[in-house]
Every structure is written in structure tokens, then in C-alpha cells.
Amino acid sequence: MCLIMNSKKNALLIKVGGDFDLVSASVFREKIDKSLDETMCKHLLIDLSRVKFIDSSGLGVILGRYKKIKGNNGVMVIYGANPAVEKILGISGIVPLINVCRSEEEAWKIIDKTEVKEV
């Protein structure tokens, strides 16, 4: 389980790693929320490329953060999911709600586009 955070402009980038299950879900939830509060970032990017395993507990954290960001009129992007993780995302019905893309570059583009629109 690992977590790397980094904020830029109005967005917080989180790189999640390892197994994203019951135990790590509560750790991730707390840390992400704390960072969102501290940095006062509006947008959230989650890099899932280091996630080896995810189940509904892990997914719950993602969906919960989406609701929070959405409530604050921000944009959320997740990227880099491996095929197993992608399948889980697909079945969950989360995909139409959240921006899903392949790379950090694409993810930033989505954020930038939103920021421009707002200006």
C-alpha cells in the first residue's frame, strides 16, 4: 500500500498503489480528504497505475471522493487502471460519472480544459 500526493494549480494529484481493499480504503479515504482540506484544491486526479487489486471497498473511496469533488463543482479524473481494475470500474457503473483516461497527460488536459472554461 502506498500513496503519493502532489498539488498543482487548483488540482490535487494522488498516486495510489498496492491493494485497494477494506484496510487500505479507510487509510486512503482519510489521507485524501485531509489533503483536499489542507490544499483547498477543487479538482482531483487519481493515478491508479500502481493499483494491483481493487474491490468494492476501494471503489467506494473513489465514488465517495467523486461526490465530494462534484459537490464543490470540481472535476475528478482517474487514469492508468490496469485491465483487471478497468473491468471492476466497468461493472460498477462508475465510468459514465467520472472522467477515465489512460495517462497523466490526458488527465491534466481534462483539468486544464475545465479551468479555461471557467475563466
Add this chain to the structure above:
Amino acid sequence: MCLIMNSKKNALLIKVGGDFDLVSASVFREKIDKSLDETMCKHLLIDLSRVKFIDSSGLGVILGRYKKIKGNNGVMVIYGANPAVEKILGISGIVPLINVCRSEEEAWKIIDKTEVKEV
């Protein structure tokens, strides 16, 4: 568990891989003995560099082959053991009996030296 065999001159080279325990021990024992019989090789080299785990069952196969080779006036060399495997070899008391070295090159030198002496 994997096993690669190769015979050259009067020597059989076996590359053992994976976990070398109760189950794989009996597989390895059979295969090595069959190849020794078929190739009629006198000397035996065992490459342990792909062995991740060994216990007394795995060691038993090595010692058993040593006795067989020795009884046939051949030379046996094992090489490439990782530190964990090396520790097991050390405790077992097998090291003074069998030629242990680091690389395939060194192993062949030991075999060549013996062959020359015999000629």
C-alpha cells in the same frame, strides 16, 4: 518449478528453478536420474540461480545425486545459489563435499580440470 537440461562432453548441466521442496524434489530426482542414465554422463553441474526456495527435501535430491556421481567417479558442481539458498547449504554440511561456485564458467573450469587430470 522448471528444469532445463543440457549435456556437453561428459557432463550433464541441469538448471533448476522455482521452489525446491517435497513435491518438486521427487520430480527433479526422477528427471535428473533419467537424464543421467540416458546421456550416460559422468559429471553433473547444477545451476541453482533460479531456485527461490529450498528445504531439506530439495537438499536431499542434491546430496543423493552427489552420492550417485561420486560412486561413478564423476565430479559434481553446484553454482549460482542465492544468499538464502546458500545459508541452507551451509547449515546442511553439504558444502565441503560438493564443489560450490558462483558461475557456470567457474563450474565448467572445475569439470575441465578433472577431465584433463584423467587424460
Add this chain to the structure above:
Amino acid sequence: MENIVNNRIKLELLSKGENVSLARITIAAFVSQLNLTLNDLEEIKVAVSEAVSNSIIHGYQNETDKFITIIGTLYTDKVEIEVADNGIGIPNIKIAMEPTFSTDPERMGLGFVFMQSFMDEVRVESKVDYGTKVILSKKINSTKENIAVS
């Protein structure tokens, strides 16, 4: 055709969160004795993770000193995994298994959805105040790869 048991394992775990991954790793190592695809393996891991997490969160309401029993059985053509707790039980199994149904507002009600998507059969036995048993089974065969998932 009679079902021949090729191997069986019984695992008893305390209802602690960190034992969810332990259950996953053990069952993954166990079912790997069959010649299954990486895809099958990943799917079994998710299903086990959901069932064990449910026993901890719902069955035992996050109490960490209770026991969960997992029995794995390998047949020639299928694997069966039973996850049982002696927790609060489920009053209405049919409703509990509906997608997005959850008694916990923090959760998404996707556990049973994943179990059903990833296994060929999910049977649930439960009695209020006595506990819950989830029996997951998955056919293992070489043509499996041809069946589209989800």
C-alpha cells in the same frame, strides 16, 4: 459425472481487516493448483475479498475478535469457496443481493454484484442472529476464455 474432490482447505481467521488480504492470498495460492487463467484468478480474488469484507463489516459490525471460516474445495472442473460467519445474519437475502442495496450508507452495495459477475454461482444461506454463509463457485475449463465477461 461424479464430482471428485482434488483438494480441500479450511481457513479460520479473526474478523480483522488485514485478514481480508490474507484470505485472498491463501485462496489464490490454493486455486492456483488448478490450471486456471490469470483472469479467473483475479476474479476469484475479488469475490473472496467481497465475501470476507462483508462478514467483517456487516456480519460482525467491525468487531475484530470474531471468527470467519473459509473452506475451499477443488473439483476437477470447478472450484468452490465457502465463506461463513456467525454474525448478525441477513433478514432478506433477495433484497440484500440487489445491486446498490446496502444497509451501510457509506457503502455502494456492489459486493454481491461483483461476486455474481465473477463467479458462476453465488449461493447465500443466512439466519438472523446466527450468521451467514456465502458459497461461491466457478467452473474451470479451457473454453472459459471464450466467454465474454460483464
Add this chain to the structure above:
Amino acid sequence: MENIVNNRIKLELLSKGENVSLARITIAAFVSQLNLTLNDLEEIKVAVSEAVSNSIIHGYQNETDKFITIIGTLYTDKVEIEVADNGIGIPNIKIAMEPTFSTDPERMGLGFVFMQSFMDEVRVESKVDYGTKVILSKKINSTKENIAVS
């Protein structure tokens, strides 16, 4: 100082050769919940492998339909692993534990040697015709790395 149990696991396995590695993997995943060194982990795996192999080969004389019970317990400062069978038992434990002693001419009599080299304590309880229990324990502490092995 009282010994606090942090986690406990019970594993029941059929006496089949392929379950030796299953026992190793499960116990390795279990003890990894403690913050131990890779060296400690490797040593525990060897000790468990020896004890489980002994139950299969000696205790059950290679019969594959018997059960082996493994109980792992994590304390704050040590890990304890119990491996038990209901096999033929050991008539003289002291002699059985001597280096190179084996009742099987094909084997080297090094199983107990490895268990004792790699664990801090090895206790054996056995009764002829009733079975054998081997209790392996290892202290886990940060200064461990400074102690030379073998």
C-alpha cells in the same frame, strides 16, 4: 510482560505434497503483518516447510487423505506456529531431533536441524499412534539483524 495476541489464523490442509507450498505461502502472508526482515521471513518459510513435510512423509506415511492443522499466532514480539498431525507419532523425540537421524533411508535427517537453526524455539509433543505437534516460535525485534545466523 503479558503476551498480547495480535492475530491468529488456523489452517487445515489435506496431507498432499502440493499443500506444503500452500502452507508456506499462507504463513508467509500472515507473518508479514509483522514488520519483519526478509531474512526472518525466509527462515520461517523453511521451518514451516520442514514441519509440514514431516507430517506428510513421516506422520501420515505419504497417505494423502489425512489432515494437518496449522495455527499461527502473532504476538507483539514473537510469532508462534504450531503444526499438528494425527499420524504415527514419534517414539523417542530426543533421538528424532538429533542431526542426521532419519527413519527414512532416502532422507537426510536435517528437518529438525533447520527448524532449530531458523527459529528461536522448537517444541515437540508426540504420542505414538496419536500424532505429533511441533511448535515453532521466533522472536521478532529490530535488533534481530545483529545476531549472526548459523
